[in-house]
Every structure is written in C-alpha cells, then in structure tokens.
Amino acid sequence: MHPLLVGKISAQKLFDTSSGSLTLDRLEEEEDINRIHDYFSYEHFYVIYCKFWDIDSDHDLLINRDDLAKHNNGAISNKMIDRIFSGAVSNSQNMKEGKMSYYEFVWFLISEEDKCSPTSIEYWFRCMDIDGDGILSMFELEYFYQEQVHKMEIYGIEYMPFEDCICQMLDLVKPEEENKIRLKDLKRCKLTNIFFDTFFNLEKYLANEQKDPFSNLKDPDTPEVSDWVKYAEVEYDNLTHEDGANDDLDDENYDEDFEDDDDDGTEESKTKKLPNNNVLSSSQRIASVTNNKTDDLENELKRWKD
Ligand SMILES: [Ca+2]
Ligand SMILES: [Ca+2]
Structure with missing residues (x-):
C-alpha cells in the first residue's frame, strides 16, 4: 500500500x-x-x-x-x-x-x-x-x-x-x-x-x-x-487564500493545469516551468507534480473533498 x-x-x-x-x-x-x-x-x-x-x-x-x-x-x-x-x-x-x-x-x-x-x-x-x-x-x-x-x-x-x-x-x-x-x-x-x-x-x-x-x-x-486543529485551520486558510483562490481542486482548474502543459508527460517538463514555490497557487502545487505516486495523492485529495 x-x-x-x-x-x-x-x-x-x-x-x-x-x-x-x-x-x-x-x-x-x-x-x-x-x-x-x-x-x-x-x-x-x-x-x-x-x-x-x-x-x-x-x-x-x-x-x-x-x-x-x-x-x-x-x-x-x-x-x-x-x-x-x-x-x-x-x-x-x-x-x-x-x-x-x-x-x-x-x-x-x-x-x-x-x-x-x-x-x-x-x-x-x-x-x-x-x-x-x-x-x-x-x-x-x-x-x-x-x-x-x-x-x-x-x-x-x-x-x-x-x-x-x-x-x-x-x-x-x-x-x-x-x-x-x-x-x-x-x-x-x-x-x-x-x-x-x-x-x-x-x-x-x-x-x-x-x-x-x-x-x-x-x-x-x-x-x-x-x-x-487550530494550526491546521489557520494554515489551510493561509494556503487557500494566498492567491485569492479558494477553488483549488475544482475539477475544471485541475484539468486545465494539465492541458496547458507539454504532453511528453515527464515530471521535469512540468515542474521546470514553475516559478518560486512561494508564489504558486495551491492548485498549481498540487498539479505540478505528476508522477504516479502523486497521482495517488491527488486522487485521494479529490476524493476527500467530494
Ligand atoms: Ca537519557
Ligand atoms: Ca525529495
């Protein structure tokens, strides 16, 4: 597992x-x-x-x-x-x-x-x-x-x-x-x-x-x-508001993040485009890592949100 x-x-x-x-x-x-x-x-x-x-x-x-x-x-x-x-x-x-x-x-x-x-x-x-x-x-x-x-x-x-x-x-x-x-x-x-x-x-x-x-x-x-619990609440709020977006794992945004990428599927081609981590939106963070392990995690995140 x-x-x-x-x-x-x-x-x-x-x-x-x-x-x-x-x-x-x-x-x-x-x-x-x-x-x-x-x-x-x-x-x-x-x-x-x-x-x-x-x-x-x-x-x-x-x-x-x-x-x-x-x-x-x-x-x-x-x-x-x-x-x-x-x-x-x-x-x-x-x-x-x-x-x-x-x-x-x-x-x-x-x-x-x-x-x-x-x-x-x-x-x-x-x-x-x-x-x-x-x-x-x-x-x-x-x-x-x-x-x-x-x-x-x-x-x-x-x-x-x-x-x-x-x-x-x-x-x-x-x-x-x-x-x-x-x-x-x-x-x-x-x-x-x-x-x-x-x-x-x-x-x-x-x-x-x-x-x-x-x-x-x-x-x-x-x-x-x-x-x-107090810490998690504050941090969640910070992470989801740092770019003014509160729809991080919304399906449409999620898919668009991937469609915009080159389609060679390598992790490098996607992650190297990313600027400083600090200015990434949370959805970009999630979407930027594309190996199989992370797909599991992303699916898990989405499943939990539903
Ligand atoms: Ca001791
Ligand atoms: Ca490492």
Whole structure:
C-alpha cells in the first residue's frame, strides 16, 4: 500500500490525545483508510501535503535531513533534526537510508504543532533521550540548550544561562525524582510545549517568552480544540487564500493545469516551468507534480473533498 495514503495510520490513534501508550510501531500496524476520515480531515491532509511539498525539493516524496531543516524557516534545531533522522522515532527502511516519507512527516508535523498530546510528548521524549535510558538528564538537556544559546548569541538576543533555564524547566515539569525528567513527568505537565520549544525550537521559544505561559492551558469550560486543529485551520486558510483562490481542486482548474502543459508527460517538463514555490497557487502545487505516486495523492485529495 502506498505510504502516502496515510490510511496505514489509524487517525483515531494519531489524534487520540487520551491514550498515552502509543508507539509508532503500533501505528504502522493499522490498515483502515475509512475510519481516518473521521479524524484526519481533507483540510489536515491538504495542509500537511503542502508543507511537505514545500521542502521536498526534488518531489520524489521523500525528504532528507537538509529538507527537514528547512521546515518553518529552520525553526527546528540541527541537533533535533539529527535526532529525528537517527532512528529515535522511526527505524523504517527509508529512515535508515536517511529519507523521511510523507507518512513520517505527518507524525513529525503533528508532534511539532501540538506538543501537549501524549503521542507528541512520546515523540519528543524519544528524540531528547539520547542514551535511551528513559530519563532526560541534565547532560541531555544541556546538549540541546547549547544550540539555542549559540543561535541567540548570533542574533544578539539576551539569553538565560543553562543553570537558570534548567531551574525554570524543573519548576515547570516538577519531576518526581530530583533532576530526572521521565516521560510520565512530562505527561503530567500541562505546559510541555514550553518545555520542548525551549530546547529545540528557538522561534517558538521566543514567542512563548512573550506571552503568558498559562495562556495555552485549556479552559475546562470550553470544548477542547487541540493545538493541531487550530494550526491546521489557520494554515489551510493561509494556503487557500494566498492567491485569492479558494477553488483549488475544482475539477475544471485541475484539468486545465494539465492541458496547458507539454504532453511528453515527464515530471521535469512540468515542474521546470514553475516559478518560486512561494508564489504558486495551491492548485498549481498540487498539479505540478505528476508522477504516479502523486497521482495517488491527488486522487485521494479529490476524493476527500467530494
Ligand atoms: Ca525529495
Ligand atoms: Ca537519557
């Protein structure tokens, strides 16, 4: 089955923030493409695909380390990118070869945009626990913080020494055992986004510094909308309005995009016409990649929209 058709993943599990014992291995066992629609909406699928397309420079539907480092203008630290590709969260064959599939990117992006769900906490915990002993040690935390400090020095931003940062983080997480942060400590903590961003996403770390740390806490009286859903809504809106078009996968436009092309059917002849990715309409993005794999994805997108 094509990995792009994320039906391999049960989205119920992917988005289930109540189950705490999720692993990628178990996700890979699932084969239910229908149930996924209940959770993994067309909009979500579309947003993830556009994000993936943007960094997959050769459009072979696999991204390497350097591609992923471009995500969100290099927001994720290099050390963390290396950890993701080290097999910490997936040891699939393509990951062993240094390539991340769309399926693995789905997991990455959701973890990146919703750092408070149990699944995401597991994802980042695995990445940060370099020696795999189930504890985030001071050494491991400092290892990641060093790169943040280095970046802040370059940008001329005033920063906390590690000792102050760690006091703040321990105060935030309140681990059961002194100076040893375990997975269960983080799952109990309500502000894991702040914890993780502090160590590997400078942009979000600085943004967090600017706002009330408790603004992210859920109001118990309002229905819970995950950070992921909020992110997907905003991004979908941005992507579909960036060119003033909101009819991206309308059948007529879709066909015209192809009819205008030379008819030799090669990917190169179509993609080389494309200007800067940033000015492409979303429909052009979708239509510009024409190999078989992407046809599967396009069909899937259209099917979901109908
Ligand atoms: Ca690629
Ligand atoms: Ca460790």
